Amino acid sequence: MKRFNRTQALGVVFAGELFLFAVLILFLRIEGAVATLLVLLGIALCWYLFNRSRRLQSYVEARFLQEKRAAALLALLFLIAVPFLLKDFPYLIHLCLTAGIYVMLATGLNYQLGSTNIVNLATAASYGVGAYASALLSVHTGLSFWFVIFAAGGSAAFMGFLLGMPTTKTKDYYLSLVTIAFGLIIYLLLNNLRWTGGPNGIGDIPPPSLLGHSFREGLNFWGLRLPFHANYYYLVLFFVLLYTLISQRLSFSRTGLTWNAIREDEIAARCAGINVSNYKILSFCINCFLDGVTGAVYAHYIGFISPENFQFMLSVVVVTMVILGGMDNVFGVIFGAVLLTLLPEKFRFFEEFRLLMFGLIVIATLVFRPQGLFPQKLRRYN
Amino acid sequence: MAFLLETRDLTIRFGGLVAIKKLNAHVNRGEVLGLIGPNGSGKTTFLNLITGIYKPAAGDILFQGENVVGLPAFRMARKGISRTFQNNRLFSHLSVLDNVMIGMHHKQRSQWYHAIFRNDFSKRELGEAAHKATELLEFFSQELVDDRYKKAIELPQAHRRRLEICRALAADPVLLLLDEPAAGMDPEETGHLMEDIRKIQDKKSDIGMIIIEHDMSVIRNIADRVIVINHGEKIADGPFSQISEEPAVLQAYLGETGEP
Numbered sequence: 276m277k278r279f280n281r282t283q284a285l286g287v288v289f290a291g292e293l294f295l296f297a298v299l300i301l302f303l304r305i306e307g308a309v310a311t312l313l314v315l316l317g318i319a320l321c322w323y324l325f326n327r328s329r330r331l332q333s334y335v336e337a338r339f340l341q342e343k344r345a346a347a348l349l350a351l352l353f354l355i356a357v358p359f360l361l362k363d364f365p366y367l368i369h370l371c372l373t374a375g376i377y378v379m380l381a382t383g384l385n386y387q388l389g390s391t392n393i394v395n396l397a398t399a400a401s402y403g404v405g406a407y408a409s410a411l412l413s414v415h416t417g418l419s420f421w422f423v424i425f426a427a428g429g430s431a432a433f434m435g436f437l438l439g440m441p442t443t444k445t446k447d448y449y450l451s452l453v454t455i456a457f458g459l460i461i462y463l464l465l466n467n468l469r470w471t472g473g474p475n476g477i478g479d480i481p482p483p484s485l486l487g488h489s490f491r492e493g494l495n496f497w498g499l500r501l502p503f504h505a506n507y508y509y510l511v512l513f514f515v516l517l518y519t520l521i522s523q524r525l526s527f528s529r530t531g532l533t534w535n536a537i538r539e540d541e542i543a544a545r546c547a548g549i550n551v552s553n554y555k556i557l558s559f560c561i562n563c564f565l566d567g568v569t570g571a572v573y574a575h576y577i578g579f580i581s582p583e584n585f586q587f588m589l590s591v592v593v594v595t596m597v598i599l600g601g602m603d604n605v606f607g608v609i610f611g612a613v614l615l616t617l618l619p620e621k622f623r624f625f626e627e628f629r630l631l632m633f634g635l636i637v638i639a640t641l642v643f644r645p646q647g648l649f650p651q652k653l654r655r656y657n
Numbered sequence: 658m659a660f661l662l663e664t665r666d667l668t669i670r671f672g673g674l675v676a677i678k679k680l681n682a683h684v685n686r687g688e689v690l691g692l693i694g695p696n697g698s699g700k701t702t703f704l705n706l707i708t709g710i711y712k713p714a715a716g717d718i719l720f721q722g723e724n725v726v727g728l729p730a731f732r733m734a735r736k737g738i739s740r741t742f743q744n745n746r747l748f749s750h751l752s753v754l755d756n757v758m759i760g761m762h763h764k765q766r767s768q769w770y771h772a773i774f775r776n777d778f779s780k781r782e783l784g785e786a787a788h789k790a791t792e793l794l795e796f797f798s799q800e801l802v803d804d805r806y807k808k809a810i811e812l813p814q815a816h817r818r819r820l821e822i823c824r825a826l827a828a829d830p831v832l833l834l835l836d837e838p839a840a841g842m843d844p845e846e847t848g849h850l851m852e853d854i855r856k857i858q859d860k861k862s863d864i865g866m867i868i869i870e871h872d873m874s875v876i877r878n879i880a881d882r883v884i885v886i887n888h889g890e891k892i893a894d895g896p897f898s899q900i901s902e903e904p905a906v907l908q909a910y911l912g913e914t915g916e917p
Contacts, residue, residue, distance in 0.1 A: 521773055524772045524773055524776050524779070525769060525772050525773065527772075527780075527783070528767065528769070528771070528772035528776075528779045528780075528783065529762070529765050529767050529768075529772070529779065529782065529783060529786075530767075530768065530769040530772055531772075532751075532755060532758060532759060532783075533759070533762060535748065535751055535755070536748050536751070536759045536762075539747075539748035539749055539750060539751060540746050540747070540748055540749075542710065542730075542742075542746060543742065543746040543747070543748065544748075544759070545709075545710070545729070545730035545731050545734070546708055546710070546730055546731075546733075546734055546739070546740055547731075547734060547739075547759050547760050547762050547763075547824065547828065548731050548734035548735045548762050548763035548828060549731055549759075549762050549763075550731045551731070557769060561769065651750070653751070653752045653755070653806055653808070654752065654754075654755060655806065656754065656783065656784055656787035657784065
């Protein structure tokens, strides 16, 4: 492969990422519907022009590919810097970490919806089971957060296993119906069982602590004070990076390839010696495990959970994120999740039409760009 | 020596229709068996029974001396039965190389936890598989190697069929089932196909094959023995020269003789 001038390539990478982060911060800080709309239009225009110009696209892409490590490191630095830039706006940090939580849910769902084409509409259920498991454990036993997250993931994965068993016998819409029904069952159980606190939920979930530093206290860097949200922001950032890494590794492996085969043609997959049921259940377990961990993070951040947090609507939102971002493209999914978290926040006055908007987004994506904004990349081997 | 594959009184019904009725057939090692019959006579159903996609209502399937009746499709594939499909069933939106690598699925060991915790092992195995897949593609045509990072759906029809055969061979099968491999091909492409089949035989002399085909020139040139089925029943079994003379076969293909 052709090598580019190092400094020049690094410059392109730096400029590109700086631009993206400037846009992100601008978008977060902007207020008022008209201004937001203008910024959005600007972003869409940039996006369109970038996509139109093949030369620019391949120019940037090739340089990013060459300096992969530097690009990742730089992106990490920018992401770490976000709370410092927003230290006077705790709400915006909250928004960022909410986006992070949705990214976690969406990367989990991507194994099913993107890789295997299982339209799992029970994200809220696995997320809820994880949140409740971790909350109950830490409230009643006082176990540390760092232990409880594994328990949360484990119980959600077990739930995923239970959900996966019957769904191997069904397909397509019927499978989705099973997952919807399952999500409803979990919601009703959370609402009606005594030990889950019923509709009152569970309160006073203790915050995590690390090396004696409680996450309820603000961070202090040599006199630079960050609101306590920053703790959780970094926690979520850590998990987002971890999930992304896992996602990358899984999709570029025999497992990811097998899931794709099932998505493309189940009968041909069977005849190639693939145990389709096992791989489907595996995708349920992995997705639900990750959802469970996400639920635990959320519960310990918010400090109070009730069944209302885990309704069907949440599952629909996460499905929309994956469809819009791009099936089985990790970065696409991250983009979709961030976009669809920030947009509704910026259009609060539009709140009543939120469901409608999500419906429109799904329809528009499926009609005009069925592979999502970022289509899946072909695997390359050396 | 036992047959490579043998069916005994194989029967399947769809509702009231008996699609395959007490079919006794066998294939030897290294033999190419042609399977012919009019449309709807049950040829593909027969393959679906052998590959475990359908479960027979009665009868036995013996593969390498072992009764494998009722095993699910993926187990049949792991025993060494590979197939292609009448209408291509490629993994359309995956690359040519990925298609062949999926064919090697059950020859590989790495699991999801390897991918996460021992990524080096997972990657190494995948790399080796990619290497083998490229070799296999090269064995058939350089063009497929050049197109290895194209999506399967972007290939021309003849190459798609070839790729499907490659995918089936990637599993290193003992029995290869080809369902109308020459459908929709022009005479030149059909010629290439027959060369490919000969190549497979040269490479792996003990591989058994069953070929369903409507193009009689293919059957005449390739098949060592031919079975004719009509309405799910075997009506003839023997070398092509022999069965092409049989009255029952002529009647099945041309209808009752002596009528206007």
